[in-house]
Amino acid sequence: MIEPKDSKQQDGNAQTLTTRQGHPVSNNQNQRTVGTRGPATLENYQFLEKISHFDRERIPERVVHARGAGAHGVFKAYGKVGDESISKYTRAKLFQTEGKETPVFVRFSTVIHSGHSPETLRDPRGFAVKFYTEDGNWDLVGNNLKVFFIRDAIKFPDVIHSLKPDPVTNRQDGGRIFDFMSNTPEAMHMLTWLFSPWGIPANYRQMQGSGVNTYKWVNDKGEGTLVKYHFEPLQGVKNLTQPEAEEIQAKNINHATQDLYEAIERGDFPQWEMRVQLMSDGEHPELDFDPLDDTKIWPEDQFPMMPVGVMTLNRNPENYFAEVEQAAFGTGVLVDGLDFSDDKMLVGRTFSYSDTQRYRVGPNYLQLPINSPRAAVATNQRDGQMTYHVDAVPGQNPHVNYEPSSMNGPKEAPRNLPEHSPHVEGRVQRASIERTNDFKQAGERYRAHDERERDDLINNLVANISAAIPEVQARMVELFTKCDPDYGRRVNEGLRAARQAKEKQEGQREPQTV
Numbered sequence: 053m054i055e056p057k058d059s060k061q062q063d064g065n066a067q068t069l070t071t072r073q074g075h076p077v078s079n080n081q082n083q084r085t086v087g088t089r090g091p092a093t094l095e096n097y098q099f100l101e102k103i104s105h106f107d108r109e110r111i112p113e114r115v116v117h118a119r120g121a122g123a124h125g126v127f128k129a130y131g132k133v134g135d136e137s138i139s140k141y142t143r144a145k146l147f148q149t150e151g152k153e154t155p156v157f158v159r160f161s162t163v164i165h166s167g168h169s170p171e172t173l174r175d176p177r178g179f180a181v182k183f184y185t186e187d188g189n190w191d192l193v194g195n196n197l198k199v200f201f202i203r204d205a206i207k208f209p210d211v212i213h214s215l216k217p218d219p220v221t222n223r224q225d226g227g228r229i230f231d232f233m234s235n236t237p238e239a240m241h242m243l244t245w246l247f248s249p250w251g252i253p254a255n256y257r258q259m260q261g262s263g264v265n266t267y268k269w270v271n272d273k274g275e276g277t278l279v280k281y282h283f284e285p286l287q288g289v290k291n292l293t294q295p296e297a298e299e300i301q302a303k304n305i306n307h308a309t310q311d312l313y314e315a316i317e318r319g320d321f322p323q324w325e326m327r328v329q330l331m332s333d334g335e336h337p338e339l340d341f342d343p344l345d346d347t348k349i350w351p352e353d354q355f356p357m358m359p360v361g362v363m364t365l366n367r368n369p370e371n372y373f374a375e376v377e378q379a380a381f382g383t384g385v386l387v388d389g390l391d392f393s394d395d396k397m398l399v400g401r402t403f404s405y406s407d408t409q410r411y412r413v414g415p416n417y418l419q420l421p422i423n424s425p426r427a428a429v430a431t432n433q434r435d436g437q438m439t440y441h442v443d444a445v446p447g448q449n450p451h452v453n454y455e456p457s458s459m460n461g462p463k464e465a466p467r468n469l470p471e472h473s474p475h476v477e478g479r480v481q482r483a484s485i486e487r488t489n490d491f492k493q494a495g496e497r498y499r500a501h502d503e504r505e506r507d508d509l510i511n512n513l514v515a516n517i518s519a520a521i522p523e524v525q526a527r528m529v530e531l532f533t534k535c536d537p538d539y540g541r542r543v544n545e546g547l548r549a550a551r552q553a554k555e556k557q558e559g560q561r562e563p564q565t566v
């Protein structure tokens with residue numbers, strides 16, 4: 053057993069500065085030198101330790117979603133879904149009883165640029181929630197927008213590379229982005245959201261959240277129902293046009309982090325209602341989209357949004373690095389009553405998150421307080437870098453780090469409820485889903501935007517696509533025309549006007565004389 057720390061330093065004063073070995077520091081202003089002017093000596097332990105820890109202060113950034121802000125809070129269940137008992141669909145304990153509270157930690161983020169990039173950039177916003185339930189942790193790793201660029205995880209590194217800075221110039225480049233997108237017709241729906249003001253939420257408090265991928269709920273009988281998760285901000289939704297965002301960015305690159313922190317400090321706690329859409333498990337050939345396709349929304353008139361609880365953020369982190377930077381969310385982190393669907397993005401994500409976290413934070417990232425479940429952990433997984441303690445059952449024989457054992461080791465949990473065990477059959481192959489239907493919902497979204505949103509969408513697309521080669525520009529116009537003829541026409545006209553303006557500008561330039 054590791055002894056608890058003394059509450060006072062050696063000299064009996066709780067204020068005294070020490071080294072990380074607990075030695076009091078009596079001079080923190082000068083390193084040890086020969087005489088007042090040096091040279092310094094290598095046995096300068098206090099100085100060398102201080103500098104070498106500083107040298108290691110940073111861990112790798114998240115490969116995506118590096119820029120973020122987080123807060124603690126609570127989720128309060130309504131105990132039903134619509135007018136029905138929620139137990140009909142899921143046995144997950146956190147949802148069952150009206151008023152039941154589950155602590156949460158939420159991290160919001162932007163996706164593409166690095167840890168201190170402006171929070172006004174056009175980007176999906178991450179909306180990751182960790183529920184510390186009595187059955188262990190549940191992570192719902194979502195975005196503000198309800199759809200995504202691609203529907204197969206194998207394309208994720210490509211879509212992200214196209215959006216990240218050019219590997220030569222180190223600048224984000226509309227020419228590269230739309231080179232990729234023009235060859236990715238399933239991205240049209242996402243682009244129609246992203247290049248409108250919905251691609252720049254005004255702050256983190258006034259944006260929606262969505263699980264995007266399709267999951268399952270499982271009831272006491274082991275029956276599954278397809279489910280999509282949504283968070284609706286009770287503060288309302290507010291988005292920025294490009295000029296509005298630029299005005300903020302000129303003065304403040306941290307406005308969203310600041311807004312969240314200050315609102316919580318003044319007691320103006322942001323809240324989101326959690327809503328779900330349910331669909332019976334199955335392929336649903338009657339629909340013109342595949343329920344496992346994350347480039348599609350489920351139309352609300354057929355699959356209504358049903359409230360299941362409310363989430364309140366009411367406490368700021370005490371330390372950004374320990375709680376926000378080291379927080380690790382993953383789509384594989386589910387509790388009993390919640391399950392995966394066969395969504396081809398979800399399976400790839402589920403591998404990717406914990407894989408990157410073992411690299412980014414370390415193999416024992418789950419022992420850090422922000423990631424560790426509030427429920428007891430008893431596992432025989434041991435050791436590795438930065439092991440903090442042994443995750444054993446109380447009184448466990450310390451010699452037993454395997455299972456099964458008759459010498460007082462952890463035992464398997466009783467199998468009380470039937471597992472959800474769908475029957476799947478088919479040829480193993482590499483193939484796209486059949487109902488791709490890439491343009492219909494994008495066209496519907498284009499028409500559903502109000503005039504301000506549509507104008508901003510066209511301006512932003514034109515500004516970015518103008519950087520692309522003519523072949524890519526033509527293909528983008530063709531794809532938008534398939535979504536809605538007016539959409540294609542307006543982008544085409546905008547691109548033509550941009551080309552003419554450029555030619556005019558170049559023609560006006562004085563010929564250079566030598």
Ligand code: HEM
Nearest residue numbers: 114117159178179180194195205208263264400401404408
């Ligand atoms: C972060 C992979 C799609 C939402 C990450 C990270 C990786 C990753 C490697 C960094 C995690 C870390 O360092 O802790 C993938 C892959 C995807 C995918 C492979 C597709 C196959 C999505 C989608 C969404 C999403 C569709 C939205 C529903 C997020 C969020 C974070 C994140 C919110 C930040 C979590 C945090 O705040 O720590 N993703 N992602 N990702 N991803 Fe994805």
